[in-house]
Amino acid sequence: MEWTRGRILGRGSTATVYAATFHNSDEILAVKTSELHRSEFLQREAKILSSLKSPYVIGYRGSETKRESNGVVTYNILMEYAPYGTLTDAAAKNGGRVDETRVVKYTREILRGLEYVHSKGIVHCDVKGSNVVVSEKGEAKIADFGCAKRVDPGFESMIMGTPAFMAPEVARGEKQGKESDIWAVGCTVIEMVTGSPPWAEVNSREDPVSVLYRVGYSGETPELPCLLAEEAKDFLEKCFKREAKERWTATQLLNHPFLLTKPDIEPALVSGFVSSSPTSVTDQTFWRSVEEEEEEETEELQKDSRDLDRLNLWGCYSERIGRLRCVGGLDGPRWDMEGGDWITVRVRCEGTMISGSQEELIISENELVGEL
Ligand SMILES: Nc1ncnc2c1ncn2[C@@H]1O[C@H](COP(=O)(O)OP(=O)(O)OP(=O)(O)O)[C@@H](O)[C@H]1O
Numbered sequence: 001m002e003w004t005r006g007r008i009l010g011r012g013s014t015a016t017v018y019a020a021t022f023h024n025s026d027e028i029l030a031v032k033t034s035e036l037h038r039s040e041f042l043q044r045e046a047k048i049l050s051s052l053k054s055p056y057v058i059g060y061r062g063s064e065t066k067r068e069s070n071g072v073v074t075y076n077i078l079m080e081y082a083p084y085g086t087l088t089d090a091a092a093k094n095g096g097r098v099d100e101t102r103v104v105k106y107t108r109e110i111l112r113g114l115e116y117v118h119s120k121g122i123v124h125c126d127v128k129g130s131n132v133v134v135s136e137k138g139e140a141k142i143a144d145f146g147c148a149k150r151v152d153p154g155f156e157s158m159i160m161g162t163p164a165f166m167a168p169e170v171a172r173g174e175k176q177g178k179e180s181d182i183w184a185v186g187c188t189v190i191e192m193v194t195g196s197p198p199w200a201e202v203n204s205r206e207d208p209v210s211v212l213y214r215v216g217y218s219g220e221t222p223e224l225p226c227l228l229a230e231e232a233k234d235f236l237e238k239c240f241k242r243e244a245k246e247r248w249t250a251t252q253l254l255n256h257p258f259l260l261t262k263p264d265i266e267p268a269l270v271s272g273f274v275s276s277s278p279t280s281v282t283d284q285t286f287w288r289s290v291e292e293e294e295e296e297e298t299e300e301l302q303k304d305s306r307d308l309d310r311l312n313l314w315g316c317y318s319e320r321i322g323r324l325r326c327v328g329g330l331d332g333p334r335w336d337m338e339g340g341d342w343i344t345v346r347v348r349c350e351g352t353m354i355s356g357s358q359e360e361l362i363i364s365e366n367e368l369v370g371e372l
Contacts, residue, residue, distance in 0.1 A: 001062055001078065005031060010086070014041045014146050019081060029061060032077040036065055039075035041146045046077045048122060048145045056113030058082065058133060058143040082133030082141060087192055090134065096195030103192045104262045106132065108254065109140035110185055115250035117142065118178045124148050125160045125176055127184035129191045151177060163208040163215070164197035168242050171216030179244035182253070186239025189232075190222060198222030231258045 002023035009017045015034040022029060034042050046063040053059075059080030066074050084090070087106060091098050098106065110132055117124060124131075125147035133143045147160035159173050167183035170176045191197050199211050199222060214220065221240040224233050235258035238248040253259065 001064060003029060003031070003078065005033075009081075012144065012146070014038075020078070028081045028083075030058075030079045030081045032079065033074045036073040036075045042075050042077060045144075045146045045148070048148045048150075049077065049079070052117065052120065052122070052145075054113055054116040055139060056109050056141055057117065058141045079143075080135070080141075082135050082143070084134035084136075084138070086130045086143075087132045087134070087140065087188065088129035091129065091192055091195045098192040101262065103189065104259060106134075106140040106192065107185070107189055108259045110142060110188065111250045111254050111259070113140075113142040114178075114181055114185065115254065117148075118181070118250060121151050122148055123151055123176060123178055124181050124184075126162060126165070127181050127188055128162050128165045128197070129188050132188065149176075162197075163211045164199050166212065166215055167244065167247075168216050169244050171212045175244070177244065178249070179247045182239050182247045182250065183244075185250075185253070186236050187222065189236060189239070190225060193225045193228065231261070234258070 003020045004023070006019035006021065009019055009030055011017070015032045017030050017032045020029045020031040021027070032042060032045075043063075046060075049058070049060040050063070061078040061080065063075070063077045066076055068074055085093075087098065090102070090106075110127070114124065114127070122145075124142060124145065126144060127142070131142065131144040132140050135141050149158070149160075159170055159176055161170060161176070161180075161184070163171070165184040165187040167176075167180040170180045170183075187198050194200075199214060201223075202210050202214055219242065221237075221242060224236055228236070235253065235256050238253060238256065241247040248256070
């Protein structure tokens with residue numbers, strides 16, 4: 001395969017993704033690259049991605065090693081190019097959150113993708129806004145299968161994912177199955193609606209270990225955004241059943257009224273992430289009206305005048321977390337609160353933690369257990 005590498009589209013913990021062009025066609029590609037000697041996760045990803053074909057999963061175009069002009073040997077996955085970035089980008093471009101029509105559309109498409117992936121006996125293990133990309137036609141497609149695994153009982157068990165999106169059973173290091181992906185879908189909806197993952201109040205002041213502890217052991221479920229209509233809240237409650245076996249499946253959720261009441265929107269409406277008007281807040285089918293919210297807030301304030309914060313209808317969105325990034329090295333992990341995306345962690349159930357990049361030592365199971 002002859003192709004030329006272009007600009008960087010994004011960086012993750014295991015690889016860098018570039019735009020590229022095929023020499024024998026006009027197709028633009030995305031190429032996910034890491035040095036060959038660090039490409040264990042990329043090679044696993046290629047194996048899984050090559051077995052999948054769905055409109056809601058990023059398209060696989062091949063994989064190969066390549067000697068770069070500087071002599072470095074790289075491993076590369078060639079994929080369909082998604083020009084509109086990730087759902088996290090979509091929220092950022094739209095003032096911190098995705099508008100309601102797109103939240104419904106993208107949630108439906110993520111679930112269609114997961115329904116397919118799960119039917120193939122595969123669990124994604126790292127569903128989150130920054131791992132869902134938007135295609136040229138405006139469809140949400142699940143990407144980054146670097147943590148994905150087959151659900152075969154004999155398969156090596158490894159806990160993987162991003163702390164704020166982890167289900168309780170994953171945070172406790174017990175198991176990671178299809179149900180854990182569904183919890184992460186709920187977290188992704190919260191991320192789209194509010195611009196922040198769940199547990200933002202913990203994230204902003206503490207560290208990911210505290211998030212894992214809270215998810216795994218507190219008995220709590222993520223706080224539901226206060227402006228959501230009851231239908232949307234009910235949908236999230238079905239995702240956030242703490243008992244994995246009580247959680248709804250992708251197929252069941254696709255038939256939830258939250259997703260059934262709105263038809264698919266035209267692709268033309270999606271392209272370019274045309275910024276939506278804040279008036280969507282008043283749409284009764286998804287958001288509760290500001291008046292309704294105000295009335296309830298006033299009643300609550302009368303009941304408890306100490307709760308002054310609740311006067312501000314937008315208060316529940318005002319907390320923006322400092323993004324966490326682990327940038328450890330041989331000296332051990334440290335948490336960077338300033339920038340970068342939510343990181344993915346990979347912990348072997350038995351033994352020490354490994355991450356995709358040898359430079360980014362993230363956290364060891366022993367440290368985790370020690371902290372907990
Ligand atoms: N097919 C694609 N088209 C366009 N951009 C993409 C594509 N795939 C990935 N990207 C961009 O590259 C970024 C990193 O990709 P990806 O999440 O696959 O890397 P990673 O190293 O596996 O990340 P993680 O830290 O989640 O493990 C994405 O967040 C996105 O911005």
